[in-house]
Amino acid sequence: MASTPSSTLSPLYESSIFCNFTSSQSFLSHQKFTFPLKLHSKFCIRATQVSLQEQSQVSDPSNSQQPYRKAVSSSKSKLWVNPKSPRASELKRKSYDFRYASLVKVAESLDACNPVEEDVFNVLASLGDKIVEQDAVVTLNNMSNAETALLALKYFQQRLKLSKEVIIYNVTLKVLRKSKDLDKAEKVFEEMLERGVKPDNVTFSTIISCARQCNLPEKAIEWFEKLPSFGCEPDDVTYSVMIDAYGKAGNVDMALNLYDRARAEKWRIDAVTFATLIRIYGAAGNFDGCLNVYEEMKALGVKPNMTVYNSLLDAMGRAKRPWQAKNIYGEMLSNGFQPSWGTYASLIRAYGRARYSEDALKIYKEMKEKGLELSVVLYNTLLAMCADVGLTDEAVNIFEEMKGSESGTCQPDSWTYSSLITIYSCSGKVSEAESTLNEMMEAGFDPNIFVLTSLIQCYGKAGRTDDVVRTFGRLSDLGLSADERFTGCLLNVLTQTAKEDLHKLMVCLEKANPKLGYMVKLLVDEEVVEEEGAFKTHAAELLDCVTMDVRKAYCNCLIDICVNLNQLERACELLDVGLTLNIYTDIMSRTATQWSLHLKSLSLGAALTALHIWMNDLNRALESGEEFPSLLGINTGHGKHKYSEKGLAGVFESHLKELNAPFHEAPDKAGWFLTTKVAATSWLESRRAQEVVAT
């Protein structure tokens, strides 16, 4: 019964004490324990031995005054430890850690090893002869190489008397899942059956999640359905995995059915499952569903964890509900959770997309302070937000920090450069936009459609028509073709261009969209004559062909061109088409107390045209003796349009003055110009009198 000095031992452990040290008395009765490890130089513990006899002594409650006895010799110190003392549990933990670390190293060697039996077996031979089942489990569990894992499994099966063979199979399946190899997993399952090893819920949930991760949700469902034929009843984890798999398969109903079933069967549904449900609802765009699940979870007394919070934050970001993200984040913090990288990422996305720039930049700052590295996607999200709200200086700053980031994995990509060029273009910084374009090309990125779109705007705003034409030419040089947005920007450039330069751009416009080119030709070229009503038909046809999100922009631009060319009648026709096609909605409204003109989201030309039509309506009402309400109002919006110093409100104010209109900016309602019934009536009447005089 001599103790074994640590120096003679293999680094790996020689008995299975680690998992049973305190728990099993019966186990003690036939085992002798050896702590072979050099645990801590300070204590100079070389070896510790606990015999059965001493074990029973020290665990006697009457010995509690004397929790452990030390036997110190001059040459070697030995420590006698009560296995129930804190010291013992510390020893246990440390020795476990040591063995665990060794097994992890073996797993790493196996991952790097040639997938041939001889090599794999050689690596495993370093474990020595006295391996136990737990060694096999830990080793396989830390592996990621599917091929060598299968050979290691074989080795353990040959060398060990396995009491729970299913476990070693289950861990092997985990390795196969890591390498997303469902085929091999299915083969291993077959082998289990051949060897008479009965699969359990762990087996099935691992295979199911493997199928899910392989993007084969139908396969996952197949496996779930064969579970009962092996005498298994799904348990909470299997349900959770399956709910996720149904969600991934887009089968939200089945996912929710399973959730109901799990709930009916009184399974303990834990936070991870709720997080899965939240993710499913979020992916399906049912954001209220996400919040309902969250409420239900709390009602069931389940405490949210980080996964739940991060899924919720992500969903609220997708939902464009930054205020809800903010509330949930606040709740998370007050519950004592520390935000993770994923939390910050969700927040930046939620705030960034919704243009909560202050909040987003605050998160960015916090991440930097904590030394958390942003990904390219996150940087790009921030930069796109800066471009949206016109934060030029902040964007430049972020861009510089991105380039200077430590790891070098965050080098700008074409998205990054696009955002930056957009920012410079929108703020009229032509040379900065050009030099960023050069930098982008030096970094190996061709300008894409986004970049060319921005440059067209940039040159258009600067009145550099020839550069607009040149940039248009690059489109086909690069094998790109104009999309609706690009064409819309080109059209917008036309609204800012002097009449004598228009023909240069019309050549481009015609190439980009012949119908649109023709429409503009009708406006510019007075020689082109068409029959009555043809213009409106052309307009309606054209607008019908483009997608919803550019219709209003096209219509606005066309009206602006009309107004610039003094073709008020055509402008009115276009506005009428816009109203008919529901491109403009609720421009004019009437309540008992107020008649209003809503000009938000109209261009200046369209707004002036709408005002013209509204005034005609008011005149008609006046003529027919209709009673005006006590208030009349024009809403231009707050007028703080990004990148333009003077928004609609400002321009409109001076225009109303020119018309001598009695509308005055409401001090308490930003963006509203109001007048009274009396003032409006007398103004309209005086205008009519003037018109009579004029004729």
Add this chain to the structure above:
DNA sequence: CTAGGGTTAG
């Protein structure tokens, strides 16, 4: 970390 669920997005 200790046989099963989720986790990085435009």
